[in-house]
Amino acid sequence: MLITDLLKQEFRKGFRSQTFYRGLAVKILMGFMTVYFAVLFLMLGFVLGEALDEAHDTYNPLELINGASLYIILGALLLRFMMQSLQTINLQTYQTLPVKRSTLINFLLLKPISGAINYMTLLVIIPFAVKSVAAWYSGGVAFQFVLNCILIIWMNIWLASYLKRRFGADFKTLVVIFIIFTGLAALEYFKVFSLFNVSMSLFNFLTIIPFGWLITLVFAGLAYGLNRIFFSKNYYSEKFNEKLNRGENEVTGGLSFLERYGTIGELLQLQIRLIFRHKRTKSLIYLSAFFMLYGLLFYTSDLYSGISWLIFCGLIITGMASITYGQWVISWESGYFDAILTKNIPSETYIKANYYLLIAFNILSFLISMPYFLMGTKIIYLHTAMFLYNTGVNVFLLVFMASFNTKRVDLMAKSTFNYQGTTYKSFLIILPIMAFPVLFAGVMSIFFSYNTIMLMLGLIGLAGILLLSYQIKLSTRQFNRRKYAMAEGFRENK
Numbered sequence: 001m002l003i004t005d006l007l008k009q010e011f012r013k014g015f016r017s018q019t020f021y022r023g024l025a026v027k028i029l030m031g032f033m034t035v036y037f038a039v040l041f042l043m044l045g046f047v048l049g050e051a052l053d054e055a056h057d058t059y060n061p062l063e064l065i066n067g068a069s070l071y072i073i074l075g076a077l078l079l080r081f082m083m084q085s086l087q088t089i090n091l092q093t094y095q096t097l098p099v100k101r102s103t104l105i106n107f108l109l110l111k112p113i114s115g116a117i118n119y120m121t122l123l124v125i126i127p128f129a130v131k132s133v134a135a136w137y138s139g140g141v142a143f144q145f146v147l148n149c150i151l152i153i154w155m156n157i158w159l160a161s162y163l164k165r166r167f168g169a170d171f172k173t174l175v176v177i178f179i180i181f182t183g184l185a186a187l188e189y190f191k192v193f194s195l196f197n198v199s200m201s202l203f204n205f206l207t208i209i210p211f212g213w214l215i216t217l218v219f220a221g222l223a224y225g226l227n228r229i230f231f232s233k234n235y236y237s238e239k240f241n242e243k244l245n246r247g248e249n250e251v252t253g254g255l256s257f258l259e260r261y262g263t264i265g266e267l268l269q270l271q272i273r274l275i276f277r278h279k280r281t282k283s284l285i286y287l288s289a290f291f292m293l294y295g296l297l298f299y300t301s302d303l304y305s306g307i308s309w310l311i312f313c314g315l316i317i318t319g320m321a322s323i324t325y326g327q328w329v330i331s332w333e334s335g336y337f338d339a340i341l342t343k344n345i346p347s348e349t350y351i352k353a354n355y356y357l358l359i360a361f362n363i364l365s366f367l368i369s370m371p372y373f374l375m376g377t378k379i380i381y382l383h384t385a386m387f388l389y390n391t392g393v394n395v396f397l398l399v400f401m402a403s404f405n406t407k408r409v410d411l412m413a414k415s416t417f418n419y420q421g422t423t424y425k426s427f428l429i430i431l432p433i434m435a436f437p438v439l440f441a442g443v444m445s446i447f448f449s450y451n452t453i454m455l456m457l458g459l460i461g462l463a464g465i466l467l468l469s470y471q472i473k474l475s476t477r478q479f480n481r482r483k484y485a486m487a488e489g490f491r492e493n494k
Helices: 003-016 018-022 024-055 061-083 091-095 101-110 122-136 139-167 171-189 195-208 213-233 237-245 256-277 279-291 294-298 307-326 331-342 347-368 370-375 377-404 424-428 430-444 450-466 468-492
Strands: none
Touching: 024 061, 024 122, 061 122, 061 139, 061 171, 061 195, 061 279, 101 213, 122 139, 139 195, 139 213, 171 195, 195 213, 256 279, 256 331, 256 347, 279 307, 279 347, 294 307, 307 347, 307 377, 307 430, 307 450, 331 468, 347 370, 347 377, 347 468, 370 377, 377 430, 377 450, 377 468, 430 450, 450 468
């Protein structure tokens, strides 16, 4: 059986699945958004050369791109490690057929590079190469630049797949990768060590010398080979499941101390285990960690020095985990929501557990973001005010509005580009959470100073924290009004 036959079967299976048509409206919306961003990328590709030419007097646009390449590759690798879904196949179906094992392994490794979304960056790269690289060097160099980019995309896909298969179940691996990435960025920012110069020398060499793409091809082949070696040792499904027999997951195994806090502690323990035992919830938390790097872009650029941009970035850094997870804060448990309603769990206790979980996310995000305080008191005021606002206002909005979600969320579905359970309500909740503080700061900046606006937003958040018990009562009443409608909606989507 050829790999093309397997690809056809996967394609047909996707369209014949009932779940494809259930979320068709959301898929159409995401399709329009994809087209929108594709047009933006294409426009960026045509103007990128001139923008880079004006940005630096010493280096030409290609040298600047090459200098940033290692950072782009590491950032993409971190993002793929957190978000990229591992390709799977029902091995038992094919193991009884005369299909070579190598064919199935090659299919699993070649399938992800066939996804069109992986090549969105080429909409920037190709116009940039045609318009700028060819003008500065030659058409051959421009072609080799594009070819190198494609091979690097493949290398990144395969390397992320290997790291996720090899270390994906270990939370410590993500922490180590995150620390390495932020450490390199800090060394560059404080001018201790320049990865930019190393990157520029390396990729100038690979782009300009004849047949430099062959070296890039070797690196992509090594990443492919790592996966082949891994599969040669773990081909049979029972090998993958050995870790399930080794006891409790390291991340969630040490949570027994929560039981001393009664029912709320037990509910928190179950929520944390839910997060780290399912792909979709776990990928959201990992993605939130990635977004904490936004400060390196926003706080170091004059383009985003306006107060509205700073507010937007501060909200994301100190509250991205609670915002992304909180959009479906009750829907995550839709699969066993009927069981929750039949248990002797007071509604207020259940709502409190959700509140405390989102507040814990905010506290953890605030603590992790403290290295940004080295950038000055302006950032300290910003993060403190946004932490208070996220905790005192946005957590209430998330929990209160969660009762309007009546669409079931499948925790066993894929983690990447999975919009199952997503409705227009999921997007509407973001508007008051993100738009109000940004608009408020923009209007107030006409009359007040930066520090005064931070004080205002911080006091609004602090007032919400002081009224936490009242917020919980309001959310509990709303939950009691809507809980049977939610249960009915969760059952209909089974």
